[in-house]
Amino acid sequence: GQSLEQPSEVTAVEGAIVQINCTYQTSGFYGLSWYQQHDGGAPTFLSYNALDGLEETGRFSSFLSRSDSYGYLLLQELQMKDSASYFCAVTGDTGRRALTFGSGTRLQVQP
């Protein structure tokens, strides 16, 4: 089976930096994705890591350590509009494209 652990809630202030961690246990692993979801909205793709290291996309960066079964999403220069739920998701192996999602981290950005 597959399971992912991430904090349920994080609070931060505008302009700050926040890190959302994700640890996973999977029978196979191909890559780790991050999605953002606003209340009532669809999940929106943010970032993807298949190899160890840091991927940077604007204010968002994502990190993966395959040996530690661990990744994180880093959000910089937080804005009020970043208040949303953030999900990490694993692709188990190359033959199985289904995403297995964590339960999500609700980020609240305060002024």
Added chain:
Amino acid sequence: GAGVSQTPSNKVTEKGKYVELRCDPISGHTALYWYRQSLGQGPEFLIYFQGTGAADDSGLPNDRFFAVRPEGSVSTLKIQRTERGDSAMYLCASSLGTGEETQYFGPGTRLLVL
């Protein structure tokens, strides 16, 4: 271009009824996925199509759930004899289908079974 669209946006039905949920993927995307999301949880995989065929249906909870994609584009998720526990947001996603690429999600259909 247009994203993934899903209809209806909301569906209210009575226990025991049959429902159909429709997904129209991004044009040119050969891979299509159905997920189900309960409040406060992440999406759970149901089924994945590559073209017209179901490449992986391991997430379907039981035989009341069925999905088709007859022409390799639009897909319909069908739920027979609905139960109150089927109430959830049903999300559809599509991707190019050429490799391990990004899945783009539609706005979902919120199903409520009374």
